[in-house]
Amino acid sequence: xxxxxxNSGPLSVPEGAIASLNCTYSDRGSxxxxxxxxxxxxxxxxxxxxxxxxxxxxxxxxxxxxxASQYVSLLIRDSQPSxxxxxxxxxxxxxxxxxxGAGTTVxxxx
Amino acid sequence: ETGVTQSPTHLIKTRGQQxxxxxxxxxxxxxxxxxxxxxxxxxxxxxxxxxxxENGRGNFPPRFSGLQFPNYSSELxxxxxxxxxxxxxLCASSLSxxxxxxxxxxxxGTRLSVL
Numbered sequence: 001x002x003x004x005x006x007n008s009g010p011l012s013v014p015e016g017a018i019a020s021l022n023c024t025y026s027d028r029g030s031x032x033x034x035x036x037x038x039x040x041x042x043x044x045x046x047x048x049x050x051x052x053x054x055x056x057x058x059x060x061x062x063x064x065x066x067x068a069s070q071y072v073s074l075l076i077r078d079s080q081p082s083x084x085x086x087x088x089x090x091x092x093x094x095x096x097x098x099x100x101g102a103g104t105t106v107x108x109x110x
Numbered sequence: 111e112t113g114v115t116q117s118p119t120h121l122i123k124t125r126g127q128q129x130x131x132x133x134x135x136x137x138x139x140x141x142x143x144x145x146x147x148x149x150x151x152x153x154x155x156x157x158x159x160x161x162x163x164e165n166g167r168g169n170f171p172p173r174f175s176g177l178q179f180p181n182y183s184s185e186l187x188x189x190x191x192x193x194x195x196x197x198x199x200l201c202a203s204s205l206s207x208x209x210x211x212x213x214x215x216x217x218x219g220t221r222l223s224v225l
Contacts, residue, residue, distance in 0.1 A: 004152075031210040043200055043216040044153065051211060088152050092210040096143070096166035100152030
């Protein structure tokens, strides 16, 4: 069983719409969760971190965490063509390792 | 930019050769983690160095080894290269041994091709 799984893509949304990305994790002991954005051929860039149940908003991005359901999501509001990228969900299982999902590729259509 | 620098940017090697990749951590960061990212996959954890000691290791064979220096920079060495080692190698720096809330900042990566 994979430690972190993301909903399969690719995801195509029109400009201005909401993009919804989902992620589940297998270890109930996970304490920290991160969303990274990765443009093609580039390195991952942190866009959100979340540690407690509930919502966390930062600009057009909202992360949601539900530890009981072992579920993390990312909403991108008012999607822009510049949001077209692969989004990686990651969690901390212990003190040193980040475990990543395979990523969901988002394309925002102008 | 994260302040994490990696070299070289691209590398082409042949099967059986050895390679060394280098990483300079962000100023003030004392922990370096290395990841391998195959095409179309998420990064896979190789190992982490904290205070010049290996602090944890993923499911990679011993031919993957590393070092951390007193200035917190790090090297990843891969011996006896195999075709499947072709990937993007990412270095990430963080603070204080990678506690569960520490944030890892990634360098631009080294693209390794093994022919």
